[in-house]
Every structure is written in structure tokens, then in C-alpha cells.
Amino acid sequence: MNFFTKVDLPTTDFKIDYNSRLAFFGSCFADNISAQFTARKFNVLANPFGTVYNPVSLESQIKTIADGKVFGEDDVFQDTRCDNLWHCWDAHSSLSASTREECVDKLNAATAQARDFLRKTDVVFITLGSAFIYYLKASGKPVSNCHRQDPGLFERRLISVDEAARAICEIVENLRKIAATAENSNGREPRIVFTVSPLRHMSDGAHNNTLSKATLQLAVDKVVKCGTEIAAATYFPSYEIMMDELRDYRFYSDDMIHLSKAAEEYIFERMVETYCNDTTRENMAKVEKFLKMARHRIQDESSPATQEFKKKLAAQAAELEKQIPGLSLR
Numbered sequence: 001m002n003f004f005t006k007v008d009l010p011t012t013d014f015k016i017d018y019n020s021r022l023a024f025f026g027s028c029f030a031d032n033i034s035a036q037f038t039a040r041k042f043n044v045l046a047n048p049f050g051t052v053y054n055p056v057s058l059e060s061q062i063k064t065i066a067d068g069k070v071f072g073e074d075d076v077f078q079d080t081r082c083d084n085l086w087h088c089w090d091a092h093s094s095l096s097a098s099t100r101e102e103c104v105d106k107l108n109a110a111t112a113q114a115r116d117f118l119r120k121t122d123v124v125f126i127t128l129g130s131a132f133i134y135y136l137k138a139s140g141k142p143v144s145n146c147h148r149q150d151p152g153l154f155e156r157r158l159i160s161v162d163e164a165a166r167a168i169c170e171i172v173e174n175l176r177k178i179a180a181t182a183e184n185s186n187g188r189e190p191r192i193v194f195t196v197s198p199l200r201h202m203s204d205g206a207h208n209n210t211l212s213k214a215t216l217q218l219a220v221d222k223v224v225k226c227g228t229e230i231a232a233a234t235y236f237p238s239y240e241i242m243m244d245e246l247r248d249y250r251f252y253s254d255d256m257i258h259l260s261k262a263a264e265e266y267i268f269e270r271m272v273e274t275y276c277n278d279t280t281r282e283n284m285a286k287v288e289k290f291l292k293m294a295r296h297r298i299q300d301e302s303s304p305a306t307q308e309f310k311k312k313l314a315a316q317a318a319e320l321e322k323q324i325p326g327l328s329l330r
Contacts, residue, residue, distance in 0.1 A: 005244045007237050009274045014191050017280045019326035020122040027053045027129030029197035036268040040284050048114035050092020053129035055167035057144040065114045066174040071107040089143040119182035121190045124175055129197040131159050131215035164219030172233050192233045194220045198242030202257055238267055283324045
């Protein structure tokens with residue numbers, strides 16, 4: 001008798017290895033999964049404008065990168081209610097600053113860094129968290145982050161499947177546009193993997209959270225299946241793995257909303273199973289073993305044993321980098 005529901009993993013015609021450049025955009029689940037790859041020394045870009053949950057705001061961020069937008073004074077505002085920091089409606093507070101000039105500089109640096117990385121990216125993972133969007137009442141502009149401003153400034157609504165699908169299509173096209181600007185691209189396009197975050201937005205209530213996740217699921221499915229022109233876009237079932245394979249509150253953190261470390265690790269392992277071949281998985285195990293040894297706590301920096309240990313580490317790092325193309329342990 002089978003007491004466990006296993007979610008079928010997608011078949012893929014591409015694989016990830018240490019030569020791959022991986023970009024992650026979206027909700028905090030994107031941050032969590034990208035951190036797993038970063039910890040194993042993959043080449044990763046993660047949320048250059050900070051965490052973003054909905055497809056419309058993410059579309060705006062990707063378009064900003066594709067167009068090479070230069071942010072100016074009109075793109076930021078000062079919070080006169082609380083801390084007097086300067087913010088941007090299109091970015092997370094991690095890009096906010098104490099002066100207008102610094103905030104603008106942060107935004108332009110993030111744009112340039114992301115554009116440079118995405119021109120040669122192999123795989124882009126897009127994690128969608130919510131289909132609820134905040135709009136500024138004065139202009140109708142969708143915002144990525146409300147920056148704790150007066151709730152009266154915003155209108156919040158659930159977008160339709162068609163609205164979400166249009167935003168997702170634009171994300172795909174703008175990622176292609178960025179890749180096409182790369183020198184010697186030879187028409188090479190990044191593979192794009194969409195997934196829906198398994199983190200529940202219970203502040204919306206259980207029913208509205210279900211409607212929101214269903215809207216994202218239907219929109220992604222519509223885009224992935226709409227025809228060969230979006231053939232580079234696929235879907236990974238993070239949400240389904242959490243809901244079916246890990247359907248137990250022991251796989252949630254103490255707030256019973258966010259995922260536990262064990263759940264994050266498990267979903268990461270299922271992604272590795274999907275997108276990495278046996279050789280890459282073996283290489284990852286070697287890297288993990290080395291990093292565990294490198295984290296050994298040193299008691300006395302000046303002792304002969306410590307100096308010998310450091311020499312051994314350096315030699316092993318050099319040998320691993322020689323064995324595994326694309327690996328950098330620096």
C-alpha cells in the first residue's frame with residue numbers, strides 16, 4: 001500500500017552545471033531557492049530589485065532591465081511620515097537610502113548589474129507569489145512595494161488570469177530581448193522556468209489565497225502551453241510538491257505559513273533531480289564536503305596546525321576548481 005503521493009517532475013531538454021549562469025526573480029521563495037544554489041557555489045543573480053510577489057510588478061522590473069532604463073529624481077520619493085528615507089515604488093526597501101542621490105544610484109547599479117548578467121544567463125527561474133496587486137490611486141500605477149505608506153494611497157485587487165498571462169508573456173519577451181543584445185549571442189535564449197510559491201498568504205484569508213494561487217497557476221499554464229513561440233518557458237511544481245508530498249505542518253516554520261528549512265531543502269533536492277545530471281550532482285556533493293571542512297572552527301590562527309590546515313584547504317580548492325569546470329571557490 002502506498003501512503004505517499006509523489007509529484008511527477010517535468011522532463012527537460014537542458015541541464016544545469018557549474019558553467020551555468022542562473023537568475024532568480026520573484027517572491028521570498030525565489031530568495032530561498034537561489035540561496036541554496038549560491039551556498040553550493042553556483043553563479044547566481046537573485047532579485048536585483050529585491051523581493052517581488054506579483055507578475056505585473058515583475059514584468060515592470062524586467063522591462064526596466066531590458067530597456068536599460070536610467071532612474072532619475074522623479075522615480076523616487078521621500079518618506080516624510082517615518083524615517084525620511086528615499087524609496088522607489090518599483091523596488092524593495094533594500095534599495096532605499098538616506099539621500100535621493102544614493103537611492104537613484106542604487107537603482108541604476110542594480111539595473112546595470114542585472115542587464116549585464118542576464119545577457120549571458122542560461123536559466124531564469126521566476127517564482128510568483130500572489131495575484132493581488134496594489135495600485136496607486138492617484139496614477140493607477142502598480143507598485144512592487146508599499147514601503148509602509150498610508151494605506152489610503154492604494155487600491156488593492158486580484159488581477160484576472162488574462163492580466164497575469166499578459167504580464168508573464170511580457171516577462172518572457174523582455175528576457176529574450178535582453179539576451180538578443182548580447183555580443184555573439186547567436187540567437188541563444190535563456191531557458192525560463194516558472195513556479196508558484198508554496199508560501200501561503202494567509203493575511204488574505206484561506207479562500208482568497210486559493211484564488212490567488214489558482215490565478216497564477218492558470219496564467220502560467222496558459223503561457224507555457226500557448227504555442228511554440230514561448231517554447232523556452234516551462235513550469236516546475238514547487239507548489240504541488242509542498243501541497244502533496246509535504247502535506248504536514250511539521251514542514252512549516254513556527255508561524256505555520258513559511259516553509260521549514262527541511263521543506264526548502266527537499267524542494268531544492270527535487271529541483272536538482274530535475275535540472276542536474278548525475279555528474280553535476282556528484283560535483284555538488286564534492287563541493288558540499290569541501291565547504292563543510294572549510295567551515296571548521298579555528299581555535300588558534302597562529303598555530304602550525306592552523307597554517308597546515310589552511311594550506312591543505314587551498315590545495316583542495318585548487319584541485320576541485322581544476323576538476324569541475326566553471327567552479328569558483330573564491
